[in-house]
Amino acid sequence: MGLEAAVAVLNRMVSDRVVSRYAIGGAFGAMFYIEPIETEDLDVYVDFPPDQVIASLEPIYAYLESIGYSERRGIWVIIEGIPVQFLPVAGPLLEEAARQAVNRPVGAGGTPASVFREEHLIALAVSLARPDKDLPRIRQFLAGRTVDSKRLAGVLKRHKLAEKYKSVLKVLRGR
Amino acid sequence: MAGRRQLLQKALREKALWRLERARLPMAEKVRALIRMQTMANEIRLAAGRPLRTVWSE
Numbered sequence: 001m002g003l004e005a006a007v008a009v010l011n012r013m014v015s016d017r018v019v020s021r022y023a024i025g026g027a028f029g030a031m032f033y034i035e036p037i038e039t040e041d042l043d044v045y046v047d048f049p050p051d052q053v054i055a056s057l058e059p060i061y062a063y064l065e066s067i068g069y070s071e072r073r074g075i076w077v078i079i080e081g082i083p084v085q086f087l088p089v090a091g092p093l094l095e096e097a098a099r100q101a102v103n104r105p106v107g108a109g110g111t112p113a114s115v116f117r118e119e120h121l122i123a124l125a126v127s128l129a130r131p132d133k134d135l136p137r138i139r140q141f142l143a144g145r146t147v148d149s150k151r152l153a154g155v156l157k158r159h160k161l162a163e164k165y166k167s168v169l170k171v172l173r174g175r
Numbered sequence: 176m177a178g179r180r181q182l183l184q185k186a187l188r189e190k191a192l193w194r195l196e197r198a199r200l201p202m203a204e205k206v207r208a209l210i211r212m213q214t215m216a217n218e219i220r221l222a223a224g225r226p227l228r229t230v231w232s233e
Contacts, residue, residue, distance in 0.1 A: 002232040003206055028209075035197035036208035038216060040228050083229050106202055107233060143191060144198045 003042075004107025005080035009069070010044060011112070018063045019046040023101035023114045025087075025121065027137075032104050033118045034140040041075075042082055045116075047089040047098045057086050093123060093159045119152040126156065126165045139172050206233055 013019050023029070026043030048054050061077060064070070069079050076083035089098045097120035103112040116124070122141050125134035141147055156162040200208070213230045220227055 004233065031205050031209065032202060033198065035194050036200075036205040036212065038209065038212040040213070078229075081229070082231055104202065106206070108203070140194070140198070143194060145195075146198075 001081045002107070003080075003082060004109055004111045006042065006082040006084065007106050007111050007113045009064075009067070009079050010114075012067075013046075013060070013063065016063070018060060020049050021047045021098055021101070021114065023089075023098045023116050025097070025116045025124065029116050030121055030137055030141070032115050033121070033146060034137070034144055037137075040083060042084045043087060044084055045087050045089050045094060045098055047095070054088060057088065060086055093120070093127060093155075093161075096120065096155070096158070097124065117151070118147055119155050122147065122152060123155045123159060123161055126161050126168055127159070129164065129168055135168065135172060138168060142172075203233070206231070 010022050014021060023045050024032075024042060025045050026041075027037050027039035028042050031037060031039075046057070046060065061072070064077055064079065069077060071078040073083060075085050077086070078084070089095055097116045100120065101114045101116050104115045105111065106113045118141060122138055125138050125141075128134050153162070156165050197205075197208075210231050210233070213228065217227045217230060
């Protein structure tokens with residue numbers, strides 16, 4: 001039970017070819033780069049082979065059920081006690097973020113978890129720019145001084161978020 | 176007034192440093208901190224008679 005075991009299940013989903021890749025995003029993904037923040041669930045973005053038509057996430061749920069994870073609670077599947085929300089990789093920004101995700105160890109056993117890069121998490125936060133969630137998080141990312149500014153500029157430019165990022169910075173500086 | 180402002184700025188700088196240190200903690204420590212936060216939040220929910228949420232484990 002626990003986080004490391006849940007990540008091992010996610011890795012197994014890839015090796016069993018249920019998904020082509022996954023990457024952790026959301027608050028827990030951010031926690032790999034910023035201070036701990038409270039969250040209830042694990043946001044897991046899943047990608048499929050390009051030739052596969054995806055109409056729903058049911059194949060994932062069916063697979064999980066077949067290996068013993070049948071508990072569902074609202075939007076979540078409970079994997080090793082952790083509420084997990086699966087979200088499809090959709091759109092160029094998420095596709096790039098999933099392709100360039102990095103492996104980070106979790107737990108005592110150091111099980112590798114695929115996690116979005118910091119620069120993509122910032123770009124995703126910029127794209128949403130929710131005042132209560134994303135703006136404080138962007139501030140935390142930038143305060144950490146580990147952001148690769150060249151990479152971030154490239155991501156923002158490619159996904160037409162550079163102007164929006166400037167506006168976000170103005171708001172953050174004005175506070 | 177200037178003294179108070181300086182004190183406040185010092186406190187804010189210290190807080191920013193503390194956040195920076197927390198950001199650099201090993202992931203295992205961050206997960207433990209998250210579990211502590213979830214536990215504390217549940218205690219507040221319990222006291223307020225609100226539904227409890229899942230607390231993770233490592």
